[in-house]
Amino acid sequence: MNDSLISLTPYWWEAAPLSESAEHAIPETCDVAIVGAGYTGLSAARVLAAAGLSVHIFDKQRVGEGASSRNGGILSGNLRIGLSAAIRKYGVEVAVALYHEGVAAREYLAATIKDNNIDCDFQMNGRFTGALNLEDFEAMKREADVLNTHIGIGAEAIAKPDLPHATGSTAYSGGLLRPDIGMFHPAKFHRGLLELTEDAGAIVHGETAVKGIRRDDAGFTVETARGRVKAREVVIATNGYTDASDKWLRRRLVPITSRIVVTEEISGNLMNHLMPKRRAMGENRNLYRYYRPTPDGKRILLGSREKPFTSDPRASAGHVRAGLVSIFPELADVAISHSWNGYVAFSREELPCIFKRDGMHYACAYCGSGTVWAHWLGTKVALRILDEADGVSALEGIPKAIPLYEGRPWFLPAAMAWYGLQDRRKERKPR
Ligand SMILES: Cc1cc2nc3c(=O)[nH]c(=O)nc-3n(C[C@H](O)[C@H](O)[C@H](O)COP(=O)(O)OP(=O)(O)OC[C@H]3O[C@@H](n4cnc5c(N)ncnc54)[C@H](O)[C@@H]3O)c2cc1C
Structure with a gap:
């Protein structure tokens, strides 16, 4: 295979290229300044601007260049912790509230897309997660029962003899089908959300880094690379791209690199065999792997962690x-x-979170499943600023600082190696 032919630009940008940033003047004052123009920042801005507030969003990269136009487009709204484990950890009431919020967040995203006719190849045709061994499949069967009892989502355990209906892979001992999960084209959705946000009256400043934020009597002074603005409210929506301008948040968020590959076009017959239902797929690994067909159904996109100990993108691909x-x-x-x-x-x-600290609003830590959560929690932030009752969330909470950590995740190679070892152990168990 000739690696030099691989394009290192996201596949999604071919159908939805990032637009050049229009240069808007930095105002002296505004009601709300938002840092980050991904799904979180735009979702907050759209609601606030529609309510008549003057809203300015600042992004240090081109608008959308963060995770929100380059992700896998799988709409899970999932939590890292399974429902059974969440019940053990938090008790039934809290765990069920968390999971119900995921259902509401998925429905809200679907409604935003449909109500506003966002052209983003949205489809809600389920996700299959393959079990690496029989013991894991038994646990999946139990989890399906717990999900159906408490959340009523129609989860279905698929035993090995029935697998060919779900996947052409023979790598699994069974799997779990969640019909409430879907897919979209992430860059098209970002573009649609950006249009709605600008139409509502928010001003988006691309390639304008926020260098620092100071609290003062009237609110905040936001120092950007192109000038200073005074804002009554501030929203921090920087998630995995949080930089040293927010040292407090950097000590609480670990940025993990996620890599995606897309195949060349595959014949229709082979696609029918490999992915008969053309739906989102995943595996129950610690180092999660997920895959899906591209919207035209002709290629497969797979996402996973980078190859350890290399900075060469082609080696990692x-x-x-x-x-x-x-x-x-x-x-x-x-x-x-x-x-x-x-x-x-x-x-x-390992939970998405929304909180207010030192007068500023935050939503972040989506743990790799932010397509649904970012849109939901960004909206919640706006509702809080507007003092609306719907601003409450079961995900309220300030993340703890990570000991001996200031933003450079020195511990990741060891952690990844440990998780990789656990996954290899899983693979060796009876299938
Ligand atoms: C490769 C990949 C695959 C993924 N796949 C999936 C998936 O299939 N399903 C799923 O649910 N989730 C997935 N995710 C996660 C999902 O994309 C993110 O959780 C979500 O997009 C986060 O949105 P956001 O708006 O909070 O952050 P982002 O979209 O990352 O936006 C944050 C922005 O903040 C800006 N910023 C940072 N610091 C500053 C500063 N000082 N000044 C100005 N701007 C600043 C950055 O430039 C960036 O554009 C994936 C992520 C990646 C990277």
Whole structure:
């Protein structure tokens, strides 16, 4: 395979290129300044601007260049912790409230897309998660029962003999089908949300870094690379791209690099065999791997962690591609056309969170599942600023600082190696 032919630009940007940032003047004052123009920042801005507030959003990159136009587009609104484990950890009431919020967040995203006719290849056709061994499949069956009892989402355990209906892979011992999960084209959705936000009256400043924020009597002074603005309220929506301008948040969020590969076009017959339902797929690994067809159904996109101990994107793409071939050996001769990476943010709690601290509003730590949560919690932040009762969330909470950590995740190689070892152990168990 000739790696030099791989494009290192996100596949999604071909159908929805990032637009050049229009240069708007920095105002002296505004009602709300938002740092970060991904789904979180735009979702907050849209609601606030529609309510008549003057809203300015600042992004240090081109608008949308963070995770929100380069993700896998899987709409899970999931929590890292399964419902059974959440019940053990938090008790039934809290765990069920958390999971119900995920349902509401998915429905709200679907409504935003439909009500505003956002053209983003949205489909809600379920996600299959493959079990790496029989013991894991038994646990999935129990989890399906718990999900159906408490959340009523129609989860279905699929035993090995029925797997060919769900996947052409023979790598699994069974799996879990969640019909309430879907997919979209992430960059098209970002573009649609940006249009709605600008139409509502918010001003988006691309390539304008926020260098620092100072609290004063009237609110805040926001220092940007292009000038200073006084704002009554501030929203921090920087998630995995949080930089040293917010040292407090940097000590609480671990940016983890996530890499995606996309294959060249695959024949219709082979696609029908590998992905008969053309739906989102995943595996129950600690080092999570997920895959899906592209919206035209002709290619497969797979996301996973970077290859450890290399900064060479092509070597990392080769590593992720090998993972794809281990799922579908039929793809051994199919080349990769695109590969890129981006940052997701994890907190110690491994839960998305929304909170107010020192007068500023935050929503972050989506732990790799932010397509649904960012839109939901960004909206919640806006409702809080507007003092609306709907601003409450079961995800309220300030993430704890990580000991001996200031933003450079020195512990990740060891943690990844440990999780990789656990996954190999899983693979060796009876199938
Ligand atoms: C490769 C990849 C695959 C993913 N796949 C999925 C998936 O399939 N499903 C899913 O649910 N989630 C997925 N995610 C996660 C999801 O994309 C994110 O959780 C979500 O987009 C976060 O949105 P956001 O608006 O909070 O942050 P972002 O979209 O990352 O935006 C944050 C912005 O803040 C800006 N910023 C940071 N510091 C400053 C500063 N000082 N001044 C100005 N601007 C600043 C950055 O430039 C950035 O644009 C994936 C993420 C990646 C990277």
